[in-house]
Amino acid sequence: MFNKILIANRGEIALRVLRACKELGIRTVAVHSTADADAMHVRLADESVCIGPPKASESYLNIPQIVAACEITGAEAVHPGYGFLSENARFAEIVEAHGVKFIGPSAEHIRIMGDKIEAKRTAQRLGIPVVPGSDGAVETEADAVRMAEEIGYPVLIKASAGGGGRGMKVAKTPDDLLEAYNNARAESKAAFGDDAVYMEKLLITPRHIEVQVFGDGKGGAIHLGERDCSLQRRHQKVWEEANSPALNSEQREKIGAICAKAVADLGYAGAGTIEFLYENGEFYFIEMNTRLQVEHPITEAITRIDLVNEQIRVAAGVGLSVTQADIEFKGHAIECRINAENAATFAPSPGLITYYHPPGGLGVRVDSGVYQGYRIPPYYDSLIGKLIVHGRDRVECLMRLRRCLDEFVVDGIETTIPLFRKLIDNQDIANGMYDIHWLEHFLETKPFD
Template identity: 65%
Template sequence: MFSKILIANRGEIALRILRACRELGIKTVAVHSTADEDAMHVRLADEAVCIGPAASRDSYLNVAAILAAATITGAEAIHPGYGFLSENADFAETVEAHGLTFIGPTADHIRMMGDKITAKTTMEALGVPLVPGSDGELKSLEEARAVAEKVGYPVLIKATAGGGGRGMKVAQSASELEEAWSVARTEARTAFGNDAVYLEKYLDKPRHIELQILADNHGNVVHFGERDCSLQRRHQKLLEEAGSPVLSAEQRDAIGRTATDALAKMGYRNAGTLEFLYQDGQFCFIEMNTRLQVEHPVTEMVCDVDLVREQIRIAAGEELGYTQPDISFSGHAIECRINAEDPDTFAPCPGTVAVYHPPGGLGVRVDSALYTGYRVPPYYDSMIAKVIVHAPTRAQAIARMHRALDEFVVEGIKTVIPLHRRILADPEFQKGEYTIHWLEQFTSRPH
């Protein structure tokens, strides 16, 4: 086991990793920008190193500074969290080349799954079902037209690189295809420096279902069930559930077997999440995230597992120590992402937290690095907390989340807590009757 780990991230996820290290008896090194010198993870870490100014490119994306910090502090491994460098294959490769352990998958697997076309062709060859579409990158508008006619409109033009909804455009008919093609490529070139795109059939009422897996270096692969991440705005998740209101245990087992068999054949290691669109009883693979997910706590709550601890154990060469029949699922969990945003306009609202009082009680967990007096900086993602609840049934979990959000006090900045309250009170949500398009429609309604 490692004696010291550098945490190459910030905010709640840095604090989450720090806590797992503490429980394993591992010392921690926090890296931070000048904007985060008073951050909670910096205060609580055994050591802290400033790696640059506020801008991410000069600090949290500064590979040389992070490696230097690891060297001078004697860290043996680096945990990247999520975002920033977590899915950067070159970073993972460089970390290993410097004699350190990257707590995550191999650089080859990060690179393979980071390109959506390569990921899809790889998964298809391993027996994982796909959304109908092009076999790979589209070389011309004419080729796009031919594929669109074959699979039928509407279709979705998607960038092969990146994510977050950038480089994705829907064409409802042939007359809209040229504009969708042009805009998607332009967005992809601007955001990712790569204008390669492909085409998929656009599903009109899908759920976004993802499957959490862990794999060790000894050929053992298990899954921890599904998360329903269908509540999204502009392809950004806002609320997640485990398990999904629309899946049966038999469906979970079936897609779980398919996924774990595929990853075992790949020789995958550490944590990963396979993402699917689910409609009319069919799963269609869309991408794989080769890292820890923001929404991992709902899985932890229903499976009673510490996924970060397991990541560290796997990276240290330990075996999982359990098999699929040992994994059980208990009750229902919901996570609400709390962003420092206006709940109606979604405009970011950085500023100083005048009062902070998180909820508590049975079955309530809050992952956050906030405290009274903390200044939320304008330079990073607007998520400031995650409220996670667990209860025996989905209805009880909804009631518990209602109660938790009513207790949650964050003054001095605006947050999306009022929006979450509205969602939880909506009859369609309470019945589980929503798709990935539901939240966009919900937020456009008057209230």
């Protein structure tokens, strides 16, 4: 096992990794920008290193500074968290070249799954169901016209190197196609420096279902069930559930077994999430994230397995602590992402937290790096915390969530807590009847008027 791990991230995920390390008896190194000198993970780490000014490109994305921090402190491994450099294959290669273990999959697997076209080809080869679409990049307007006719309208044009909805355009009819195609290429080029796009059949009312997998890097793998992440705004997840209200145990086991076998056949090491669109009883592969997900705590709640602990074990060569037969799904869990944003307009709201009181009680977990008197900087993602609630069933979970939202107080800034108070009162949410478009339609009704 490692003696010292450097955490190459910030905020709640840095604190989450730090806690797992401490429970394993592993010393921790926090890196931080000048804006994060007073962050909770910096205060609690055994050592800390300032790696640059507030701008992420000069600090949390500064690979030479992070490698230097490893060398200065003698860290044996790096945990990248999520975001920033967590899916940067070059970072993984550089870290390993300096004799430091990257806690995650191989650079090769990061690179394969980071290219959406290659990821889809790999998924098909491994037996994972995919959305009907192009086999590779759609390189010309003529190819786009031909492919759209073969697939059938409506179609979705997506950036090969994309994510978060950037470089993604819809063509509902032939008249829309060329404008959507060229706009997707231009947006992809601007966002990712790569204008390669591919095309898929557009599903009308799908749910977003993702399967948590773990590989030991030696041909063994498990799945830990699925999460439903369908409540989204502009392709960004807002509310997640485990297990999905849309699936039964037979469907869960079937898609989980497919994903675990694929990961085993790939020789994958560490945590991964295989994401699908789900419609009319069918799963269609979207992508694979080669890192820990923001919403991993709800999987931990229903399986009672510490996913960061498992990541560290696999990276250290110890192997997984559980087999597939050991995993039982107990109860229901929901996560609400609490952002420093106006709940109606989603405008960012950085600033000083003048009063902070998180909820507590049975089945309640709050993952957050903020505290009373902490000043939220304006330079980073607006996520300030995650409210995770677990119950014996979905009804109990929803009732507990309602109580927690009433207890949660964050003064001095605006947050998205009022949005979740509106959602918890909605009958569609109570019934689990929603798809990936539901939240945006709900927001169009101006619920805060």
